[in-house]
Amino acid sequence: MADAFDYVIVGGGAAGCVLAARLSENPATRVCLVEAGGRDTHPYIHMPVGFAKMTSGPMTWGLVTAPQRHANNREIPYAQARVLGGGSSINAEIFTRGHPSDYDRWVEEGADGWSFKEIQKYFLRSEGNTVLSGSWHGTDGPLGVSNIPDPQLTTRAFVQSCQELGIPYNPDFNGPVQEGAGVYQTTTRNGRRCSAAVGYLRPALKRPNLTLVTGALVLRLVFERRRAVGVEYAVKGERHTARAESEVLVTSGAIGSPKLLMLSGVGPADHLRSLGISVVQDLPGVGQNLTDHFGIDIVAELKEHVSLDKYNRPHWMLWAGLQYALFRSGPVTSNVVEGGAFWYADGPGSQSCPDLQFHFLAGAGAEAGVPSVPKGASGITLNSYTLRPRSRGSVTLHSADPNAAPIIDPNFLAEPDDLRVSVEGVKISREIFQQPSLQRHIKEIRFPDFNVRTQADYEAYARQYGRTSYHPVSTCRMGRDPLAVVDSSLRVHGIDGLRICDSSVMPSLVGSNTNAPSIMIGEKASDLVRGNA
Ligand SMILES: Cc1cc2nc3c(=O)[nH]c(=O)nc-3n(C[C@H](O)[C@H](O)[C@H](O)COP(=O)(O)OP(=O)(O)OC[C@H]3O[C@@H](n4cnc5c(N)ncnc54)[C@H](O)[C@@H]3O)c2cc1C
Numbered sequence: 001m002a003d004a005f006d007y008v009i010v011g012g013g014a015a016g017c018v019l020a021a022r023l024s025e026n027p028a029t030r031v032c033l034v035e036a037g038g039r040d041t042h043p044y045i046h047m048p049v050g051f052a053k054m055t056s057g058p059m060t061w062g063l064v065t066a067p068q069r070h071a072n073n074r075e076i077p078y079a080q081a082r083v084l085g086g087g088s089s090i091n092a093e094i095f096t097r098g099h100p101s102d103y104d105r106w107v108e109e110g111a112d113g114w115s116f117k118e119i120q121k122y123f124l125r126s127e128g129n130t131v132l133s134g135s136w137h138g139t140d141g142p143l144g145v146s147n148i149p150d151p152q153l154t155t156r157a158f159v160q161s162c163q164e165l166g167i168p169y170n171p172d173f174n175g176p177v178q179e180g181a182g183v184y185q186t187t188t189r190n191g192r193r194c195s196a197a198v199g200y201l202r203p204a205l206k207r208p209n210l211t212l213v214t215g216a217l218v219l220r221l222v223f224e225r226r227r228a229v230g231v232e233y234a235v236k237g238e239r240h241t242a243r244a245e246s247e248v249l250v251t252s253g254a255i256g257s258p259k260l261l262m263l264s265g266v267g268p269a270d271h272l273r274s275l276g277i278s279v280v281q282d283l284p285g286v287g288q289n290l291t292d293h294f295g296i297d298i299v300a301e302l303k304e305h306v307s308l309d310k311y312n313r314p315h316w317m318l319w320a321g322l323q324y325a326l327f328r329s330g331p332v333t334s335n336v337v338e339g340g341a342f343w344y345a346d347g348p349g350s351q352s353c354p355d356l357q358f359h360f361l362a363g364a365g366a367e368a369g370v371p372s373v374p375k376g377a378s379g380i381t382l383n384s385y386t387l388r389p390r391s392r393g394s395v396t397l398h399s400a401d402p403n404a405a406p407i408i409d410p411n412f413l414a415e416p417d418d419l420r421v422s423v424e425g426v427k428i429s430r431e432i433f434q435q436p437s438l439q440r441h442i443k444e445i446r447f448p449d450f451n452v453r454t455q456a457d458y459e460a461y462a463r464q465y466g467r468t469s470y471h472p473v474s475t476c477r478m479g480r481d482p483l484a485v486v487d488s489s490l491r492v493h494g495i496d497g498l499r500i501c502d503s504s505v506m507p508s509l510v511g512s513n514t515n516a517p518s519i520m521i522g523e524k525a526s527d528l529v530r531g532n533a
Helices: 014-023 048-053 100-108 116-126 153-165 196-204 253-263 269-274 308-312 314-327 416-433 455-465 515-530
Strands: 003-010 031-034 127-129 143-147 180-183 210-213 216-224 227-235 238-250 288-290 294-302 339-343 356-361 379-386 393-396 407-409 442-447 498-500
Touching (some): 003 227, 014 196, 014 210, 031 238, 100 116, 116 515, 153 339, 153 379, 238 253, 238 515, 294 416, 294 455, 308 314, 356 416, 416 442, 416 455, 498 515
Parallel strands (some): 003 031, 031 210, 127 143, 238 498
Antiparallel strands (some): 180 339, 227 238, 288 393, 294 442, 339 356, 393 407
């Protein structure tokens, strides 16, 4: 017999953990959270620097893109989390929230009630900032946010180089002004990562009305006529059913959510039929509109060992480990991607808000698939992307087998403007590296090398080296148009008892990293479900 709950939540990622914690606040509500990955016990998750070790391997789904037509037909590694906490357990911990105009645009795109003014309270409710306060910041929320205790020398040089280039210092990217350069705040507390699993779920797990099932791949949603009534999942090959007497809430992320809907018969009818899947609801937008930030890295070799690469050598690694174990300080408290900037491809004033974001990594070769410096040398990396790309891709099914990876086609650089803005990002990155504060540490910019000079060279570089920035969204877009999948209360069009409550519902990509916005969606979803919104 199936276990029965009021709510079954599919996917214990950033948004799913928020929802499970909020809905189980009412002791009379029975909540079940089902996660495909394991518990978040690995030490790399909790040490901020561990991010660099987790962009491939057992805590990811091991995905790659379809050949990217506009990026030299490369099949690009596509890291997405498969562990409790989802992306919030393996991400780079950068805490940014987008620009207020991103949310106001969502309203124009059909998401009534999601203007910045209306959703800001959810950002504030989630945020437990240990440094900043005032009308732009929450201090009491479950999501710990703090400053990087001891930014690397090269990070500080990066922020100064930006200023030398004319990009002003900004101590708070989440305040009234987004533009400028500074050191990111991170989702950490007391020198440890604060994922949604740590901040939200862990304290809630002691509640008897909250059931957590991990290592459980949800195979399909169960429908009675047009109502979702539960889920079928597999643990170690054994099948189980969890019944939802109120609603099924899908929070499987921008890749996992459309995949699960399509496996369950909700999606583009022709595509589903071609795979032998019976159609419950024809929704052509499921899996469409995939949007992601296409990040392009430049890498320099340093004259001396003044970046985190120094700690790749065993004796320094041991030293860093001891410092962290004894004092919770030192390089292990770094999220690696310490520095950042928001700026303009065509110069200040060219847009009403920045159209480029930069990430400075105090090291080289930290992430899977990114070029590095010669073995034994130390390096630094600067990544940039166009904040609001126009290219749209898709997630479709390879087969009706729930264990098969879907076809992920972000369609990077399909739109000429994305290439143009991206190239400006690479040029500005190079200029930042050429300013005095960083120049004094740099031996040689290795990627792009000195052969990259003309516009055509830069375009070729972007096509060859660009990659995911791990921000897929919009594959189950909120809205009213024919390609919208959910309404502004996150209910799936045409189906009862089913909502999608994660990054996949964003009407369009926000101009920043996407963890805090996904957590905000989880917060607002919890109010929509409880009828408090
Ligand atoms: C490597 C990496 C670095 C990033 N860096 C940053 C950063 O520094 N700052 C930032 O703001 N954002 C960052 N992001 C993005 C951010 O983490 C995501 O936007 C956010 O986690 C999305 O939340 P979500 O709840 O929509 O999905 P996720 O957090 O991905 O959660 C989805 C969960 O559902 C589970 N799942 C999927 N399918 C099923 C199924 N069929 N059955 C059961 N469970 C299932 C998955 O295992 C996963 O745990 C990064 C992401 C990654 C992957």
